[in-house]
Amino acid sequence: MVVRVSDCNPDRLKLLLDEQLGDAEQVVVAEHLEDCDACRSALESLAAGHEWWDEASSLLNADLDTAEKWNAETSSSIGESKDADFIVSPLSTVESSIGNVPLDFLEPSDSPAMLGKLGDYDIIEPIGCGGMGVVLKGYDSKLNRFVAVKVLAPHYATSTAARKRFAREAKAAAAVVHPHVLEEELPLETETGLSGQTETSFDAERPTQELR
Amino acid sequence: MQTSPETRPSLLLRLRNPQDERAWREFLEIYEPLIERLARRRGLQHADARELVQEVLVAVSGAIDRWEPDEAKGSFRGWLSTITRNLTINLLKREGRQTRGTGDSEFARLMSEQPDPVGENTELFDLEYRRRLFQFAAELVQEQFEEATWQAFWKSSVEQQQLVDVCEELGLSRGAIYVARSRVMAKLRKQIEKLEEEI
Numbered sequence: 001m002v003v004r005v006s007d008c009n010p011d012r013l014k015l016l017l018d019e020q021l022g023d024a025e026q027v028v029v030a031e032h033l034e035d036c037d038a039c040r041s042a043l044e045s046l047a048a049g050h051e052w053w054d055e056a057s058s059l060l061n062a063d064l065d066t067a068e069k070w071n072a073e074t075s076s077s078i079g080e081s082k083d084a085d086f087i088v089s090p091l092s093t094v095e096s097s098i099g100n101v102p103l104d105f106l107e108p109s110d111s112p113a114m115l116g117k118l119g120d121y122d123i124i125e126p127i128g129c130g131g132m133g134v135v136l137k138g139y140d141s142k143l144n145r146f147v148a149v150k151v152l153a154p155h156y157a158t159s160t161a162a163r164k165r166f167a168r169e170a171k172a173a174a175a176v177v178h179p180h181v182l183e184e185e186l187p188l189e190t191e192t193g194l195s196g197q198t199e200t201s202f203d204a205e206r207p208t209q210e211l212r
Numbered sequence: 213m214q215t216s217p218e219t220r221p222s223l224l225l226r227l228r229n230p231q232d233e234r235a236w237r238e239f240l241e242i243y244e245p246l247i248e249r250l251a252r253r254r255g256l257q258h259a260d261a262r263e264l265v266q267e268v269l270v271a272v273s274g275a276i277d278r279w280e281p282d283e284a285k286g287s288f289r290g291w292l293s294t295i296t297r298n299l300t301i302n303l304l305k306r307e308g309r310q311t312r313g314t315g316d317s318e319f320a321r322l323m324s325e326q327p328d329p330v331g332e333n334t335e336l337f338d339l340e341y342r343r344r345l346f347q348f349a350a351e352l353v354q355e356q357f358e359e360a361t362w363q364a365f366w367k368s369s370v371e372q373q374q375l376v377d378v379c380e381e382l383g384l385s386r387g388a389i390y391v392a393r394s395r396v397m398a399k400l401r402k403q404i405e406k407l408e409e410e411i
Contacts, residue, residue, distance in 0.1 A: 016391065016394075016395065017394060017395060017398040019395070026391055027388075029387070029391055030385060030387030030388045030390065030391045031385075031387050032387070033386075033387045033390045033391065034385065034386050034387040034390075040390050043390065043391075043394045044390075044394055044397070046394070046398070047394040047395070047397040047398035047401065048397045048398060048400070048401040052397065052400075052401050053369060053397065055342070055346065056346065056369055056370055056397065056400065057369060057370050057371075057372055059342060059343040059346040059347075060343075060346050060347065060350055060370045061370050061371060061372075144262075145259050145262075146258070146259050
């Protein structure tokens with residue numbers, strides 16, 4: 001309970017919290033609070049019980065922007081999430097090549113956060129590479145979703161048999177994964193006309209678990 | 213501990229009217245980030261979490277007519293909590309069947325982490341609901357204060373920085389910080405209590 005000594009005035013504290021005190025009066029209260037722990041704790045209790053203060057800290061701390069952060073992720077997301085709850089994490093840093101496959105077939109993207117652009121997709125990062133090509137993590141801004149774009153390796157691009165196998169593999173992959181996580185985009189390799197470069201070795205250590 | 217009142221029927225009744233876009237906006241303001249966060253906490257990736265949100269909202273719009281605001285049947289939030297959980301598991305199962313990799317283990321992890329699905333699920337949902345209420349109320353309340361007043365509250369009460377540091381950074385006296393953070397806290401509490409009644 002607040003002890004009623006000359007300057008202690010619970011009614012004034014209540015008025016303060018009801019936004020009924022002018023600036024000058026607030027200054028008077030502020031000065032008093034510096035010396036009067038009883039009034040300070042009365043004011044804080046009047047504002048909200050201690051469980052509210054505790055919750056404000058535990059629920060709001062470092063978390064107010066979570067929703068906005070997620071929204072931002074859909075549009076520009078490469079950034080590593082600070083929130084341990086999140087699974088999204090870049091598989092590797094942005095590189096100009098993956099394994100021995102140069103990524104010079106990418107066109108410049110409008111967004112500096114992106115590795116480049118391929119067809120309609122902003123390419124975020126390489127996911128991995130397999131026997132026949134590389135797989136890139138892309139973002140489809142029209143449909144607001146991530147896609148995996150598989151690109152046939154240059155030295156296969158001219159082989160009809162390889163193209164057929166690539167198509168089969170692509171269909172199989174498209175059938176076994178969740179449509180929003182991964183989608184094969186076949187026409188890309190023909191559109192971009194990869195050719196000329198002969199690369200024979202792939203870095204087998206790169207993770208491809210997102211695919212299968 | 214957190215004895216928040218049941219969701220007042222008014223908003224839920226208003227949701228039954230497809231023309232009432234405002235009711236849906238209010239509903240989404242609170243529940244969309246909440247559902248998405250729950251999904252993320254349970255291991256769904258962003259795109260899947262977004263899909264889950266859509267599925268839950270479709271389920272809500274489809275079932276809102278049938279849902280009776282009857283305490284015996286549990287609160288709306290309890291109902292929503294169950295729907296969200298079931299759809300999350302469906303989504304993980306779907307992946308589990310279709311992928312050879314992480315899907316199965318992800319599903320197994322989810323199941324093993326929730327030996328008491330109802331209790332734990334409700335607890336998590338309530339926690340995230342509460343968090344969302346605080347976040348939304350904070351957004352609304354922040355606009356009503358001067359930046360320095362808000363920062364005095366945020367730095368000293370939310371981030372729990374040392375008072376001397378906050379004083380120095382904001383150029384305010386200790387007393388001014390006490391005044392500022394209590395004013396903000398009072399308004400935040402009232403805002404949350406109001407939201408609890410409405411939503």
